[in-house]
């Protein structure tokens with residue numbers, strides 16, 4: 118018997134109320150019944166985004182909502198600022214380039230957060246910059262960026278602040294309105310405890326001004342069309358009905374626990390994971406001031422093959438964690454502590470990590486990681 122555990126930074130495990138909702142008979146979407154469901158989802162999303170702005174729901178993964186931001190805000194040839202401190206920061210550059218939007222790129226060492234002062238310098242020296250594309254939690258490195266500080270800088274500038282909060286929503290504090298985030302992008306399969314398939318995007322009045330001038334091509338992801346429908350509590354195309362019904366179940370669970378309690382739980386699990394890694398003699402990729410409470414990236418010692426480690430944990434013992442991406446492939450592992458991942462899941466992941474590290478010949482005191490994690494969780 119192999120029991121499976123999922124501790125990847127998306128997808129994350131599903132609570133029973135979500136899987137039960139997904140199994141219900143389908144209903145039609147142009148009905149008062151579905152409109153009530155959509156309204157409830159809209160209200161719940163506003164709670165978790167901390168915003169009064171409209172939030173649009175697309176049937177796509179998170180990247181679809183990222184593309185929607187670029188397609189709706191800009192015109193070919195315009196200039197934006199992107200920040201490359203990991204794979205998802207790079208994705209902003211790639212999407213912009215696909216739309217012939219020119220990118221001024223801030224290169225950040227993978228494992229570090231961007232310095233908000235550098236953003237200030239760039240937008241001051243280049244008044245052509247129309248938008249700044251940022252990542253709250255850079256999932257590929259386990260780093261959290263200071264969006265609050267960036268928001269203070271961008272707020273009174275000509276530019277729009279766009280935030281990828283795909284792995285942060287419901288795992289880390291996100292104050293869309295207070296931090297002056299003009300567009301926030303999220304997805305369903307991380308902190309929201311749903312399967313992949315929904316992309317979300319919030320839009321501020323400042324962002325609408327730019328959208329109205331944008332000439333980028335768009336059809337499915339046209340926010341103007343989506344807004345006309347949303348004003349009638351409707352969607353332009355067939356929505357992912359079952360996922361939206363399940364979303365309301367997840368949002369109910371989130372309201373019951375309370376966002377603040379969820380953040381504290383993630384923080385505690387993150388600290389337990391970090392202390393366990395240190396106790397095993399392993400280094401963390403993110404410096405301690407930049408470490409995200411949604412996912413922890415751990416460096417592997419010389420001679421330990423990260424891909425083999427992840428594969429053995431998953432295929433032999435059923436414990437799925439993530440490896441490194443891009444330049445970090447094979448060199449790090451990533452353990453998620455978000456969504457429906459609980460403290461005993463973390464204990465299981467560390468136990469399994471110890472077991473496989475031991476088999477791969479790494480020398481340490483068996484149980485040291487679990488003991489360190491237990492101390493934090495006590």
Ligand SMILES: *Cc1c(COP(=O)(O)O)cnc(C)c1O
Nearest residue numbers: 127178179180205256283284304
């Ligand atoms: C997971 C993730 C994405 C990609 O989302 P998909 O749903 O796979 O398209 C983008 N950005 C961040 C920060 C993520 O964690």
